[in-house]
Amino acid sequence: MINRRHWLSAAAPGLMLLQLANTPRALAQSGADAAMNSTPLHRAVQANDLGRLRQLLAAGAAVDARDAQARTPLLLATHANLVPAARLLIEAGADVNAKDAIQDSPYLYAGARGHLEILKLTLAHGADLRSTNRYGGTALIPACERGHVETVRTLIAAGMDVDHVNRLGWTGLLEAIVLSDGGPRHQQIVKLLIEAGADVNLADREGVTPLQHARQRGHSETARLLAAAGAR
Structure with a gap:
């Protein structure tokens, strides 16, 4: 029988981080940090404003810019399963393997969450099957x-x-x-x-x-x- 105490001991650091990250205070701080450090491209994705997204990309916005949590605009689109936004970013050259501060990438996150359409886009654009979370x-x-x-x-x-x-x-x-x-x-x-x-x-x-x-x-x-x- 599996030793649950052993498993919990091994997983505890990651579980504790997830618990702390999901407290109201932490979520509020995360939002504030993201607002201070995000780019117009991040904000266009968060608003799901495809028109603005196209304008920014056409103007040469840095497609893999990072916010306070080292998330790219594509990772934000993947979090919310915004398929058209993700497609625009990937077609503009976004890195599907770019990891954030907790080692999530658009490819890894799409796979873990079952965001199938975005996952298929990442696989078609260089997803690293050997990458790990x-x-x-x-x-x-x-x-x-x-x-x-x-x-x-x-x-x-x-x-x-x-x-x-x-x-x-x-x-x-x-x-x-x-x-x-x-x-x-x-x-x-x-x-x-x-x-x-x-x-x-x-x-x-x-x-x-x-x-x-x-x-x-x-x-x-x-x-x-x-x-x-x-x-x-």
Whole structure:
């Protein structure tokens, strides 16, 4: 059985940062900092003003300028899933791999959040499949955890390493089991990973295999899929 205390200890710094970043005071400060440091291009994206965005780009605005959190205008567009704005920025040469202060890039964020149209744009414009987030995970791993079936399918088709292990010692397959309710979406993701050749016996740091995790959690259909693929 997975040692939850061990996992929480390993994840605590990142979880604490996320908690602090989402307090009302922190959010207000973040907004104030962004307002002080953002460029007209950032503000046009935040307003979803495509006309202004086109004007600024045509005038030579720095497409990869950073705000107080080191976010580019494209990352802001990705946060809000503003597909037309993202398309304009990418076509103007925005870097789809440019990371902010917490190691998110437009490509990584789109994958993690299931923003499929923007993800496809990033993949078509040089997304680095080997890039990782602050937890050492690829775009595929959080997509598996969050049940983004089409995102997982798209990333696999792009050539993603399905057996990449993050700093917590988990693969996409493990996260699709350990951090899910074992429902239909996650079952489909497990099936996609198996079909893509994922190692069904790649255990976590405690030596617990995907099949063992599935059985411990009562994910009977997931366990059946794994066993049929040779999992132990």
